[in-house]
Structures are given as structure tokens and as C-alpha cells.
Amino acid sequence: MLNTKHVTTSAPGKTILFGEHAVVYGKPAIAAAVDRRVYVKIEKREDNRTHVNVEELRVSGFLNLERGLIEFDNGEYEKKNILEYVLKSLIKTNTKDGLEVTINIDIPIGAGLGSSAAVTVATILSSSIYNNINLTRDEIAKQAHQVELEVQGAASPIDTTLSTHGGVIYLSKDAEEIITLDINTEIPIIIGYTSKRGNTGKLVETVKLKVEKYPQIMNPILNSMESITNHAREALVNGDQQKIGELMNINHGLLDSLGVNTEELSKMVYFARKTGALGSKITGAGGGGSIIAYCPGRVEEVISCINKFENAFKINISVEGVRLESKE
């Protein structure tokens, strides 16, 4: 067997269309892989050390795969933990030291687009190919989810599933089943994101405290979110544009009632609607981060409106999940 000199893979990010926060309480959710990707290149190093460079984050460091250690070169503290995902992914695939790992993230960071899951999934495919291990997509998804659990303590399987398989998924009640939705029509969605980053763990905790303090108030809200997601599943499959938009708008208000909205997100949501979006809502944990706007026929208008005060870009659903880009 010839030794691999270098291998590059890529994996898509994701966006949550419906059901964020409610999933924490066993409610269903709908999410889609998007055509913004993470690229992971692994190549042999002359020495026996393992070095990782995450260019867009300006984070780099040496890994000791044998002992499971990281020695950072530099990087902001809060961005450094991306190397944890890389370390654990490489260990998962029995990788030996002596690699240069170059990671390019073509996904806005901290915008709730699942960049860490994409890094994990792409690293697992790269290193398994590098090590001549054949993994099925299901095995990649499973290992990547384990890595996320190890790094974060808790993790929904949504991000890693989408980065691996691509497409649009419906995560059923209590995460018992992941159902691929067969959506033929294009979903013209734009993402608007603020420079302010929400702290997912903290936000989930804030919501939890509210649910515990006011169960009679909050449980009906979670039930309503469940019903929205189930209606949305039907509307997405049937391409019912009006309904998709209406359901997004209702869902946004409920996310506001959970306390995860901000003035900036709210402004983007309302400007998107004013400019012709059929619906718009927070996507992901909120408290900063991103919104999605559903804009059939009005994509350019909504983007240029939001770009006046925040950042917006169009996304397409990525049918393809993780893939090999090049190898030698």
C-alpha cells in the first residue's frame, strides 16, 4: 500500500430552520447543510511532530497525539478550543504523530453555522483516508458526534449528521430518529449575522431556568414550537412558500419569549420582512449570532438591505456532505 502524501477533504456547515432550543426538551427540529464548507488538509511532516493551523481563526499549535496534549502557538483564548476537536478527531482515527494539518474555514465563525462540527467531520475523513481506514458515512457521523460530546460535554447530533450526510433533516421527538427530507425546490435563504457572538451554553441555561421557574408558561411555548416544526416539515416538502414564511415568523416570536433575542437580531428580522422576506427568524442559540430569512424572489434586495448595518449572504442547501477534495 502506497503511503498518502497529502489528503484534503471538506464538510459543509449547517443552519437550523426550525426547533432550536426546543430540541433541548425533546422536541423535533429541522436543519439543513449549507454550501459553506470547512477544508482540512493533512500532509506528512519531515519531523515527528503534529502541527495544526486554522488560518481564518489565526489559531495554531502543536498536538501530541500520543499523550493527547495541545501546545498553542497563539490565538485568542475563546477560539483556541477548535484544536480540541482536531486533536480528538485525529486520535479517534488512530493517527500517529508527524502531520501538518491545515484548516480553512469558509463559514462565518460563531454565526451558528456549525463550523466546529464541520471541522470535526472533515478531519475524521481526512485522517481516516490518510491512515487507509475505510469509514462509512454513518461511522464518520457517529465518531464526529462522540468527539463533540467529549469536547463540549453535551451535543445534539444535528450538526455532525448534516456535515456528514448533507441535505435537510428532520430530527424527530426525543432525537429518536433522523429523517432525511426530500426537498426538490430550492430554498432561497439568506443568513444575517452580527459580530456579537452568543454563548450557547449560557443561553441554554437561561432558558432552562425559565422553564423550571414557569413550567405552566413555558411548556405550552415548547409545545407550540413542536407543532411549528411539524407543520414546517410538511410545508418544506410541499414547497408551500407562504406557510414556510409564516411559521418562521411565529417561531421567531417564541424564541423572543424564551429570552434569546437581541435588539440587533430583531432589527435584522424586521428589516428582512420589510424588504420582502416571506419569513425570518433567529437561527441557532440567539443572544447574538444569526438570523435566517426566507426570501423567494427577493434574495438580492434582502442581502443588500441587511448589509447596510450587519452582514448577510445567501446560502444554498448542500446536498453533498463530507467529501474528498484531493489526494496524492
Add this chain to the structure above:
Amino acid sequence: MLNTKHVTTSAPGKTILFGEHAVVYGKPAIAAAVDRRVYVKIEKREDNRTHVNVEELRVSGFLNLERGLIEFDNGEYEKKNILEYVLKSLIKTNTKDGLEVTINIDIPIGAGLGSSAAVTVATILSSSIYNNINLTRDEIAKQAHQVELEVQGAASPIDTTLSTHGGVIYLSKDAEEIITLDINTEIPIIIGYTSKRGNTGKLVETVKLKVEKYPQIMNPILNSMESITNHAREALVNGDQQKIGELMNINHGLLDSLGVNTEELSKMVYFARKTGALGSKITGAGGGGSIIAYCPGRVEEVISCINKFENAFKINISVEGVRLESKE
């Protein structure tokens, strides 16, 4: 019996603290009379005609009480219907032609503060005194509600009850009972209002269509609003400031999910919270109109913050309802 030369009465406006829109579906609500008033002066005219001048609206006209007709001098079309309330109130109290009625409204118009109910209630007290008729408060409230029903087709008894009796009321499920809440502490509330006026009828209709289209989504939201109002009743009576604020914030998100929020209202709501309000929400029908912010210890700061881009003022709960101001 001496003939009355002139009589002036006043009645307070109101603000809804919790439960707007949900009341339409038989859910409870909490509302308070506020210290902004309408003044109605009735005096004898030399001729036998009846003339009304609503100064702040720049609406005036001659009424024919015998035949139930209005002949407008001037005024914008949408503001003219205030004279309908005056006409029907004067007829209700068997008033004969030959009056000059001067109305001063010290309540921002269209801000959801119940100015038309206050005009109605004060006119009924003025004209009953002018006609030497003794009405109890309950009779005034009942007649005023009838006038609102005649003019608007539908009307909750909240506005007329508060304008008549003052104080804070809890309107029970299905409007079966109006309970006066005994609130000792001051409620430091500010009102922020936009120049954009919401169309209550249209907004109620929009919500109704949503409830009919998505009962499984919307009914839990209405149930959550009911629970918020019941929790708030307790919190208000106990003076639990933190809770009052939290419940307002949750209620605001639910109003957003009904589709009655706007970019302007949302901005005021978030700026109020940022400036230290413990809670803030749309008050009334939304779609323009007003917000309330609950600001213990931060009243001045929140007012001056909102005044930078919209209008805000402090209100106090008015313990006194309709009252005689002067008579000769």
C-alpha cells in the same frame, strides 16, 4: 332646582399590562387606569344647537341630538368618529340640544391608552350632572360600555370600567368577573409610543386568521398568555418586581409571535431593557401604538433613552376614576 350653567368632569385613560389579544379568546387580562385624563366641559348655549369641539384632535361639529346626526365642521376623517361617542353618550343621558361641549384630551391619541372610553365616560358623567340625573359608577360604566358597543360593534368592558372606577383590574376568564386588584406599591411604568397608529380591528382579524389556520400552534400560545396573566396578578399584588419584569418580557415575545410587533416597537422594547427596565412589552393591539416598560429606579433613564428616537412619558396608576372637576 337650579339650572346648571356649566359642568366639567374628567376620566382617566388606561393601559393594558397583560393579556391583550388573548382576551379576544376568553383569556384573562390585567389593566390599569393611568393619570392621564380627558376633560369634558358642558355649558349652555344661547341658541338651541349643540356644538362639540375636541381641541387636541382639531375635530369639531354640530350634533343633532333629537335626530342623532353629526355635521362636521372639520377634522381628519379618521379622527372624526370621536364625535360618535359624544353623540351617543349625550343621547344615553336624555340630553336636549342647546349645549357647547368642550373636550380636552391629555392622553396621547392612538397610543392604546383608551382615550375614546375616557371621552365617553366623562361625557356621560358631565351630561348626567347637567341633566340632574344621579348615576352610580356602575351605571356610568354600563352605559359607557353600551356606547362603545354601539359605535365600534364590539368592545371589551376593560376601558370603560377603568375610566369609571380607576385602579387596577383583573378581568377573569371569559370576562365573567372584573376583580379590583389591591396594589399598594407604586408601579413605575413608562409608555413609549410611535407616531404610527395600529389598526386594532385589522390586527385582531390578522390574529384570528392565524388562530384558525394553525390552531395547534396558536392555542398553546394563548394558553401561555393566560398563565402569564395569572402569574402576573400574583406578582403585582405581592410587589415581586423581578417576576413582573420577566413575565412582561415573555408576554412580549408571544405578542410578536401573533404578528403584532413592528420594528419600531421592538426597538423601544429592547432599548428600554438595555437602559435598565426590568421588563417591557407591547401594550394594546400593537402594529404601531405603544409599549410599556417597567422601570423601578430607572424611569428617567429609560424615558430619555426612548425620547431620542420616539416619545416616552411616565405614568402613574390612577386610583381615582371619573370625577367632577367643577360646576356652577
